[in-house]
Amino acid sequence: MVDEQEVRQWLSLGTESRSFEVKGPGLRTQKAYAAKVARAVMAMGNLRGGGLVCLGIDDKQLAQMSPGLNAEQLKQWSDVDEVNVALSRYIEPPADVRVHLMELQAGVHVVVLEVHEFFDVPHLCRQDFPGEVQRAHLYVRPRGKAESTTVPTATDMRELIDLAVEKGLGEFLRRAQGAGLGLPGGQSPTHELTSIADTAYQSEYEQAWASPSDALKRMQVSAAYFDVAIRPRPYLGDRFESGQLEKLVNDLTVRLRGWPLPFVDDVNSNPPKRYGQWVGQETIIRNYSPGSTWNSDRDREAWRLWCSGQFLHRRVLISDERPDIPEAQASLPGATGTVVGWDVLLYLVEVAEFASRLAAVTGCDGVDIEVGMHNVQGRQLVSGDDHRVDVQRMMSANTLHGKTMASRPELVTQTRRVGVRLAQTLLKQFGLQVPDGFLMDWQDEVLQ
Structure with a gap:
């Protein structure tokens, strides 16, 4: 589970990365802003290990940890049920997201969306929003670029496919062990x-x-x-x-x-x-x-x-x-x-x-x-x-x-x-x- 110290560490680096993205302040009810956040969440969900989307920090002011969300923005992004509804309009299957409210420094509040990697199949965009997302597109965090975009190269597509295959293998191992097939790996040796x-x-x-x-x-x-x-x-x-x-x-x-x-x-x-x-x-x-x-x-x-x-x-x-x-x-x-x-x-x-x-x-x-x-x-x-x-x-x-x-x-x-x-x-x-x-x-x- 992410904590304030980890978020401060990310921001102190002064730059976004493949698994950490910031978005400046905005309301959940602003459709363009919500679509922009959904694109970031979708891409993080398609990344091995998932990632964090920090709402309220301008990408030119990471190290300064500013400006933060105002009271109404904080209230809207703190409503977990409404956040999931807003994101699910664009993401299929729905993303596994945890919502964290944090005060990074005096008077600077943010909401951090902790996005877990997809469970079994990659996330796909389910509806358009002009200039932000397109229906039936896959969004990823490509290698070497701190951005959320459609799949740009065969290498990025192969990485996504490999992750999906590994998910299938992991599920097979879990089911086999649950069925009592005695696959190694789940037993702890005695002292x-x-x-x-x-x-x-x-x-x-x-x-x-x-x-x-x-x-x-x-x-x-x-x-x-x-x-x-x-x-x-x-x-x-x-x-x-x-x-x-x-x-x-x-x-x-x-x-x-x-x-x-x-x-x-x-x-x-x-x-x-x-x-x-x-x-x-x-x-x-x-x-x-x-x-x-x-x-x-x-x-x-x-x-x-x-x-x-x-x-x-x-x-x-x-x-x-x-x-x-x-x-x-x-x-x-x-x-x-x-x-x-x-x-x-x-x-x-x-x-x-x-x-x-x-x-x-x-x-x-x-x-x-x-x-x-x-x-x-x-x-x-x-x-x-x-x-x-x-x-x-x-x-x-x-x-x-x-x-x-x-x-x-x-x-x-x-x-x-x-x-x-x-x-x-x-x-x-x-x-x-x-x-x-x-x-x-x-x-x-x-x-x-």
């Missing part, structure tokens, strides 16, 4: 079993990193790096045969940004190595491309995959791989380096995608994902993207830890939301406070 699994997985983790190469040792001393563990539930030490592991890691490889996670080099002189119950590789990338300024001494990652299905990954932060990125430079006095916000977000969305594929292959109940970030003391958190509000924080701790748990159905149907949730566990430790929806919009713009 005793969880403790045994944690001990077994930790033992594997320690063995996997017990004898790193000289290159990996240098990375762990000289660079800031991610340290990820993906652990299927429940623990089964023989989930896979050892001979399957190398093919399995290739089949699960994620390429949302082109560069693979993990990087499996089976061509050059450093092929994956087999250690009985696990397989792994440490990679140094040199001469990545002609004229590249990449720091070849630090372009390193390492991965491990166990017969239990546990996947381990260590990877240098982009600010150490690419110290030349202009937007990734430290600006705070005394900062020893940077942590780039988009690197944390996109990497952990890719991690969640790998976890989703692993869960689908294993048929496990769910997955625990743990992430560490090492050697970050004195580093400044920066956006790393010149199109975003600057988010600068400095870290005093040297190591950060985050963790999330997800059932297999959630991983299948809400993969990127799981990744955002995991990213928040680290970003919040820098003091960054942004809504999940902001991060969802950000990764959507990049991972098209």
